[in-house]
Amino acid sequence: MRIPAARGRLGAWLRARLEEPAHVEDVVEPDSDDDATLALWILHELSFRGFDDADPGAEQDPVLVLARHRLELAFERRLRQRWAATSAHRLVPDTPAGVPDALRALVASHEGPSLATYVRRHAGRDQALALLRQRSVYHLKEADPTSFVVPRLPVRAKAALVELQYDEYGDGDPNRLHAHLFARGLASVGLSPTYGAYVEEASTQTLELNNAASLFGLQRRLRGAATGHLAAFEMTSALPSRAMSQGLERLGLGGAMAHYYDEHVEADAIHEQLAATGICGSLADEEPDQVGEILFGAWTCLDLESRFATAQLASWDGGRG
Amino acid sequence: MREDDAARDTGDRAGSDREGSDHEHADVVLCADGPILVRGARSVRDADGTLHRVRRPVVALCRCGKSALLPWCDATHTVLPD
Numbered sequence: 001m002r003i004p005a006a007r008g009r010l011g012a013w014l015r016a017r018l019e020e021p022a023h024v025e026d027v028v029e030p031d032s033d034d035d036a037t038l039a040l041w042i043l044h045e046l047s048f049r050g051f052d053d054a055d056p057g058a059e060q061d062p063v064l065v066l067a068r069h070r071l072e073l074a075f076e077r078r079l080r081q082r083w084a085a086t087s088a089h090r091l092v093p094d095t096p097a098g099v100p101d102a103l104r105a106l107v108a109s110h111e112g113p114s115l116a117t118y119v120r121r122h123a124g125r126d127q128a129l130a131l132l133r134q135r136s137v138y139h140l141k142e143a144d145p146t147s148f149v150v151p152r153l154p155v156r157a158k159a160a161l162v163e164l165q166y167d168e169y170g171d172g173d174p175n176r177l178h179a180h181l182f183a184r185g186l187a188s189v190g191l192s193p194t195y196g197a198y199v200e201e202a203s204t205q206t207l208e209l210n211n212a213a214s215l216f217g218l219q220r221r222l223r224g225a226a227t228g229h230l231a232a233f234e235m236t237s238a239l240p241s242r243a244m245s246q247g248l249e250r251l252g253l254g255g256a257m258a259h260y261y262d263e264h265v266e267a268d269a270i271h272e273q274l275a276a277t278g279i280c281g282s283l284a285d286e287e288p289d290q291v292g293e294i295l296f297g298a299w300t301c302l303d304l305e306s307r308f309a310t311a312q313l314a315s316w317d318g319g320r321g
Numbered sequence: 322m323r324e325d326d327a328a329r330d331t332g333d334r335a336g337s338d339r340e341g342s343d344h345e346h347a348d349v350v351l352c353a354d355g356p357i358l359v360r361g362a363r364s365v366r367d368a369d370g371t372l373h374r375v376r377r378p379v380v381a382l383c384r385c386g387k388s389a390l391l392p393w394c395d396a397t398h399t400v401l402p403d
Contacts (some may be wrong), residue, residue, distance in 0.1 A: 108399075156344050167377060176376075238396035242389070269394040270381040273352050 001196030003042060003051045008035025010067075014042060017064055018054040027067040036071055037207045041199070043068040044214040047148075048141055049195055072215055076222075079212065082303060083296050092295045096284035099291060100276040103228070103298055107235045110299075112306030113313055116240030119247035127316055128251050132191060133198040134206045134312065138213070139182040139260075140195050143168035145210075145217035146230050152223040153279075154286045160278030161227070164234075164271050178263070185257030189248075203315075205308040212304055216297055224293030225300065227283050231275035232298035236305070237268035356381035356394035367392040 003019075006012040010030035030036035045051065046059040058064055083089065088109065093102040119128055143165055150161055170176030183193035192198070216226035241264035248258045280298075284291050350358040359365075359382060362375045373392065381394035388395045 159344075159346075163379060167379070171377060239400065242395065265395050266381075266390060266393050267377075269356065269396045270358065270377070270379055272396065273350075273355060273358055273381060274379065277352070 001045075001049065001051055001194075001199070002053050004038065004196075004199045006035070007038045008032050010035050010039045011042070014039050014064075014067065017061070017067075018042070018051065018058050021055055021057055021061055025063065027063065027070065030071075034204045036074070037204050037211060038202075040068065040071040040075060040211050041202075041207045041214075043071065044211060044218065047214075047218060048144060072219075075208075075211060075215060079300050080296070083299055086299065086303075088295075088299050092292050096281075096288045096291055099284040099294055100281045102295060103231050103235065103276045103280060106295065106298055107232060107302070110302045110306070112302065113309045114240065114243070115309045115312060116243035116247070118313065120243040120250070121247070123247060123251070123316075125251050125253065128247065128253060129189065129191060131312065132186065132189065132257070133201055134203060134308075136182065136186060136191070136198050137202050137206050138210050140179050140193075142179045142182065144179075145213040146226060148217040149223050149226045152220045153227075153283060156282035156286065157227070157279050160274055160282055161230075164230075164274045164279065167267055167271065176263075178260075178267075181256070181260040181263060185255075185260040188256035189253045203308070203311055205304070205311045209304045209308050212300055222293070222297075224283065224287070224290030225297030227275070227280050227290075228294035228297030228299075229301040230297075231272070231280050231294075232301035234268050234271040234275045236302065238265050238272065241265045241268065351384075352381075355398055356384050358382075365392055 003015055006015055008031040009028050013028045030039060088106055091102050091106050093099055147165055150158060153161060168178050174180060187193040213229060216222045216229050241261040245258045245261035248254050280294050284294060348360045352358060358379055360379050362380055364375055365373045382392050383394045385398040385401055387397045387401060
């Protein structure tokens with residue numbers, strides 16, 4: 001993958017600094033949310049698969065680390081402001097033992113548009129393909145942001161997370177690895193399976209979704225939020241995955257792409273149990289100060305997905321497109 | 322016991338303290354208002370008599386009876402009326 005085209009002043013500055021190590025100088029300010037969000041995505045990506053045209057040392061470059069830190073602080077501040085403003089905050093349990101039920105209550109009470117339902121019944125072929133292109137930004141690195149959390153957890157939560165992740169990565173079989181299933185699905189519907197192929201087209205909401213997962217995964221301090229984010233993600237996957245599979249079949253886009261979603265119906269019905277109780281419940285039990293953080297991460301996952309879905313449906317003219 | 326016999330002993334003998342059970346890790350877990358998680362299953366025979374080979378280390382067996390993926394859970398229980 002090559003460094004995506006900049007969306008503003010910060011992105012242009014970043015591109016120049018990625019190709020050659022930066023000297024000490026001021027980081028420029030972003031000139032839009034879109035500019036900042038893509039720039040943060042690029043900086044996070046240096047810790048994943050990276051870019052062919054970026055200096056390999058860029059990930060550790062002090063000036064770029066500073067740029068990333070500033071963008072992360074601003075992003076985290078925005079996420080916490082949204083969390084503080086929501087009534088879902090009242091669902092934070094008084095005791096660690098209440099975390100699994102609180103996560104279920106959070107998921108049950110969260111309202112937001114369902115892209116999967118739209119795909120099942122109404123979406124046209126072009127709309128479904130556009131959605132798959134947006135989703136590819138995450139799914140081609142599926143589970144990777146969460147994997148960074150493993151070294152930061154106590155024994156019970158660590159074992160539970162790896163038990164879940166082992167399934168995400170195909171139970172040891174690369175053919176069943178979830179990101180690979182998505183890539184095969186993309187190819188089967190005539191889209192590019194290449195990592196990063198659709199980042200240039202990614203909406204700000206798609207990039208924010210990704211940035212939150214990476215933000216939580218890449219900092220020890222945010223391990224609670226990372227586990228909550230994972231739980232909410234898994235707990236809102238199985239039923240929508242079935243709707244996606246049905247919609248894809250309706251549109252003649254079944255085969256390997258529907259198989260990705262069929263796998264997720266079964267896998268995530270398991271994973272949601274492992275995540276809520278085994279991972280989040282165990283972490284809360286051993287580190288009670290993480291209770292609020294777990295719920296923050298879970299709510300953020302749901303909120304960013306709602307924002308993405310709202311934007312995507314609006315781009316289709318509320319479904320009339 | 323010869324030294325190399327001792328080295329091959331996996332410590333599964335009853336009363337061995339080489340590997341404890343400090344943390345509960347049940348093979349079968351009845352999830353509250355949810356499926357039955359089963360670890361280590363190799364095959365599952367469903368109510369129709371079909372034998373399903375298990376490839377996952379953990380499976381979720383439907384307990385509400387309404388899954389479209391029987392015998393596996395598909396989260397339908399989360400939207401059933403109470």
